[in-house]
Amino acid sequence: MLQVQAQGVTLKAKLFRGFADPSRLAILEALREGPRTVSELVAGTGLSQSNASNHLACLRDCGLVAATQRGRFVTYQFSDPRIETLLSLADEVLADVARGVYECTRYTAPEPAIIPEPAVTTAMKEGRDA
Amino acid sequence: MLQVQAQGVTLKAKLFRGFADPSRLAILEALREGPRTVSELVAGTGLSQSNASNHLACLRDCGLVAATQRGRFVTYQFSDPRIETLLSLADEVLADVARGVYECTRYTAPEPAIIPEPAVTTAMKEGRDA
């Protein structure tokens, strides 16, 4: 029972971990606008194809995204609409605690290392800066 | 502009990272029931005091929790009610994608390493606050 709870916590942490990497999050953000193929995601995020594939596999295994093969292309999309809700909610919270997050250097933040060129998601911008 | 977005993604990833560690998440879960002192959290999560303190400092820096000193005790609570909402939403999503998350072994999950004894969650609720 406690075991169950511990398991639940571990599980949920795992879920959040899917969102906790800039590369994966960049992919998820790109998917907010709709299904995307790997190539589009690669172009949109600036990740290497290999790297993107790794993260996509992770997201897929975790059940956050679903893949559909079409010819030689694979299209990815959210597996559940609430993933999008979760991202929005995070945006809202972030708007208020952003300053704090900025200053959270306790455990250093991974390098940006992404975002190359506008391409792909014309709408990807849409950020609500604070 | 893209830079801004990259920054936003990094920032949001950082936010999620606050939730992505089992220890921190255990702390946050404990706080869902209300403000708690460090000792209570230590008892409730099974973390070492030092370790808990580290994670609390991280959560504090990130703006996810707020600390209040009272005598020699320090009480922690959510800094924003939406943190709770986020956790609930994650619960919901998890309920549906749990199977997938279970099987996500791509990047191994950290050890449970927590949860010692029942108490806390149930018993912990009435005491605190003076």
Added chain:
DNA sequence: TCACCAGCTGATGATGCGATGAGATGAGGA
């Protein structure tokens, strides 16, 4: 059948992250 393209997988190396243990700070009580 062959060349090509989209995407996946596996190995490797660097490092960020989290746990631990010892010591420091600071409030309360005797």
Added chain:
DNA sequence: TCCTCATCTCATCGCATCATCAGCTGGTGA
């Protein structure tokens, strides 16, 4: 004042994680 308790801080260490670099699979069109 001295001691104790609650909490924080710092240094260290081991491991998980992520990015990169091959090389591989499988669908497509000629």
